[in-house]
Amino acid sequence: MDERRSNVPTTPSKEDISRLREFLAPTKIAVVATIGRDGMPQLTPNWYVYQDGRIAISTTKQRVKYGNLVRDSRLAVCVLTEPLAQEYVAVRGTADIIDDDSIWPVTEAIVRRYVRPERVQARMELLRTEDRIIISLKPERVHFR
Template identity: 35%
Template sequence: MAVTQRRGRRIMMTPTELDAFLTAAHTCRVATAGPDGRPHVSALWYVWDGRALWLYSLTRSRRWADLLRDPRLAVVVDDGREYGELRGAELSGTAVPVGEAPRRGAACHELAAPERLFAAKYFGLDAMPHDGRHAWLRLAPETVVSWDFRKLPAAGGR
């Protein structure tokens, strides 16, 4: 993953911090482009495997249709309420569908780890329950920008 951040290096997350943050956070916002070029943003659950963001999307959604037509996307994961607590990351690149769509549980070696992580994170299970309505998208980010305002000096504030 290429870190393309030039500005704000003082508040960017280290690779270890970024990995821990993306692993622990629960919800991301996915931005796609509609047929007319207008942006569409939606919240989604995901897992991070240390190299890629795995998005579990409804196949009958505007997001899925947008990405089949134009696989470019941007994802934001963020946290914090007060200014000095804000932190997050923007990852962008190309979405790649992986496995069957919709997912019904057919063997797919590439999905073994993401499904194990997802089942534990969101359902407290050892194995992924398949509903025949969702499918997997993998985003191996081409660019990453991160921020952690907790690194700002307390007097610096805004």
């Protein structure tokens, strides 16, 4: 069987990681997929940052995806080009949930990608009032189109 088509997670090559870093560098929206209580996929669009070889997503403990990941840490993320999605990358792996003060520099890095510079501090002040966590995904399987 072709290993690239296998359902067994494989470690992405250095070339895959380089290509992933390049593809994720421009600001795009990530579609995050978790597994719901009923076993069905649960999908949400999210802001993200790719740093230190991981995709990081900020969310709150009140979101469905957080509860899903506490129950089942498998995660898939798809990022596509807009508007026609002619290219995309799908990344799968096991999510780590970060729930300490180390989330704030990562959260700010995410915000800086999507918010005008003059609005970053106001957004961060708002986010600091929420029960936030970081979902961190180290790519175990990467597929480009």
